[in-house]
Amino acid sequence: MTKNTGTKPCYGNTVNVKYSKSAEFYIKTKQNYFENNNDLFNKAMRKNEIYSHQPIRVKCKICSSMLHDKFDFRQHGIENIYGRWWD
Structure with missing residues (x-):
């Protein structure tokens, strides 16, 4: 009997078993x-x-709705606001 080391017996030989891709x-x-x-x-x-x-945008470039005052996230010093086109 073998320990759980990533190998399992196969017809008397030990076969290496991989569970993920390279x-x-x-x-x-x-x-x-x-x-x-x-x-x-x-x-x-x-x-x-x-x-x-x-200049700071006041309208969404996708749906032209007015943007709110609070930013949604800051990335590398730039404050980003999502438009509300999904509402």
Whole structure:
């Protein structure tokens, strides 16, 4: 009898059992993000600096409803407001 070590007996041989997929695909897909995170962050911050000097919107770009005064979330120094198009 074998202990619960991720292997199980199979006709007298031990077979390795895996219960998840390899992360290799995700690591390769996100490699640019991992290697260039600081550059991408600085680029986003430069865009936010320009964006912050624009006039504040009063209407939703999707449904043209008036936006409320309180922001829904803040991301990298920019306060974001969701329109109420789903109401």
